[in-house]
Amino acid sequence: MVYAYAIVLTLLNLVFWAGILFGLPGAWLMVLLATLVEWWQPDEFLFSWPVIYVSLALAVLGEVLEFSFGAAGARQAGGSKRAAGLAILGGIVGAIFGTLLPLPIVGTLLGASVGAFAGSMLGDLWAGRPAELSVESGRGAAIGRLWGTVAKMAVGGAVVLLLGIAAFV
Secondary structure, eight states, X not given: OHHHHHHHHHHHHHHHHHHGGGTXXXXXXXXXXXXXXXXXXXXXXXXXXXXXXXXXXXXHHHHHHHHHHHHHHHHXXXXXXXXXXXXXXXXXXXXXXXHTSSSTTHHHHHHHHHHHHXXXXXXXXXXXXXXXXXXXXXXXXXHHHHHHHHHHHHHHHHHHHHXXXXXXO
């Protein structure tokens, strides 16, 4: 019976991992599920609290990478601090609105990238920078946000592997 639970848990974690592409907090859901399972059935599964803490740290890392890559992309393209901050905010708002688009997976990524672009561009325009430099900063933020999502997917994959191995060992 333990292996049946482990299979179900791993399949759910894969669904949560795919949810990251839709802007869902997939890594957080994986950590929450592992914590609930450990709390509910402490003798059934071999999740140890250190495994859960490492998963939690990885989830935090994924969030930091996702949001900071957009800001770093804006800064690397010569954007202001205001552009970097608004790239983060724009990426969040864009991801929310992008999820509403009838484009599975691509809608959220597109929305987050466009939001980071718009936020960074507006931040630079607000700071008094010329339009062409603001657009370049926005482009850097959009590319950074896209790479941030890729990094978050990689970290989420590590959480899936860690929890999957722990469930079967």
